[in-house]
């Protein structure tokens with residue numbers, strides 16, 4: 001079976017010279033749920049953006065469905081790898097929620113009627129149906145987070161990539177988001193500092209420390225090893 | 237009032253919003269051009285065109301107070317630019333301001349420039365108040381404005397929006413931390429806020445652009461709702477345009 005996503009020794013330096021990723025290698029299989037952990041500045045967001053071609057590795061390669069990400073394949077790759085950004089405000093920019101959700105399908109060439117139908121269905125599934133004609137900046141933080149998720153789910157990606165999805169959510173909204181994610185069948189890659197959020201949701205963990213992959217294994221094993229967690233800077 | 241509520245009358249159903257965006261852009265251009273090209277002294281025609289704009293604002297349920305408030309900024313710029321007219325036009329001196337004389341011809345010309353600017357800006361205020369930005373872009377595209385221009389406008393708008401949004405945030409943060417402070421201190425604060433605002437807006441614009449790319453954006457903003465040209469809308473745009481052109485033409489009659 002080909003891996004859904006394969007990172008082959010991905011190395012990345014920001015244009016200003018900051019090294020962010022250093023020969024990171026791993027694969028994610030279809031339907032797998034993976035937590036991406038690591039202290040702040042470890043390179044998590046950078047890695048996520050390289051998975052759907054927003055950033056191109058300085059060295060190494062990313063393969064999606066066995067196909068290398070390049071200018072020709074990037075459109076298809078973005079349809080398979082759905083990225084939910086850390087800040088929902090960056091993702092929602094149209095006058096109404098429905099239009100924001102329909103943006104992806106319309107870009108992919110769906111008809112207006114089809115885009116509207118699919119968008120309504122996703123909003124319904126996330127409990128946002130009543131808010132479909134409201135502007136994103138009139139939603140609460142938790143609703144906004146779900147809305148950002150909706151804009152990605154509507155394109156039916158194979159891998160759902162989330163950057164800090166539980167940040168600034170209250171306990172109830174966090175619980176709700178987690179329940180929704182637990183029911184999805186797409187593969188999941190969740191970058192987070194919130195260990196409770198991924199406990200039980202993800203089965204595997206990748207740990208980045210200073211741009212290097214420091215650990216790749218079962219999440220339970222990692223969470224049970226206090227000494228290792230401290231060494232990776234995951235607990236105080 | 238927050239910048240992002242600029243188009244808050246776009247959701248108000250009215251004969252104006254029932255005209256597709258392309259028609260609204262067209263009408264705005266006709267009305268603004270007709271006003272801006274009125275010859276000096278055509279006060280009656282200026283008044284008639286002002287009446288047309290004010291009537292359209294009323295039909296669209298945009299309160300006059302709001303329209304005038306939105307006029308203030310651009311009008312202030314015109315005012316600054318045309319103050320020189322008061323003194324550089326040769327003619328009979330009306331009053332002396334220090335070393336320079338204000339001439340009657342200068343005052344007349346100045347009044348006409350300001351009047352024309354005010355009336356020409358009214359339809360533009362109506363347009364941005366009643367048209368959401370994606371609609372506006374769509375309208376521009378239908379009028380064969382090049383995609384590159386429409387997209388550049390879209391991104392510029394986005395940056396402007398983010399700048400104001402960041403500004404509001406930073407102001408709130410600054411206000412909550414510095415309740416008072418002297419003039420110097422406030423001036424320092426304002427400079428710091430201005431610098432931080434621009435920096436942050438750029439970073440956010442870049443992130444938004446990345447988020448758009450991640451969802452397959454390829455340079456054009458797709459619209460969920462196709463504009464619908466009803467018979468009534470066509471008739472309304474045609475009627476207003478003909479009226480405006482007739483008024484403008486009457487100012488040129490010998």
Ligand SMILES: Nc1ncnc2c1ncn2[C@@H]1O[C@H](COP(=O)(O)OP(=O)(O)OP(=O)(O)O)[C@@H](O)[C@H]1O
Pocket residue numbers: 014015016018019020038039040041042043044045046047
């Ligand atoms: N646009 C940029 N230009 C230059 N350097 C950057 C840029 N974005 C991030 N970096 C740097 O790259 C490194 C990795 O950053 P990244 O945002 O990927 O970390 P992260 O693991 O997501 O951190 P956090 O948990 O705080 O979100 C950091 O040293 C950071 O300062």
Ligand SMILES: [Mg+2]
Pocket residue numbers: 044045046086163
């Ligand atoms: Mg990050």
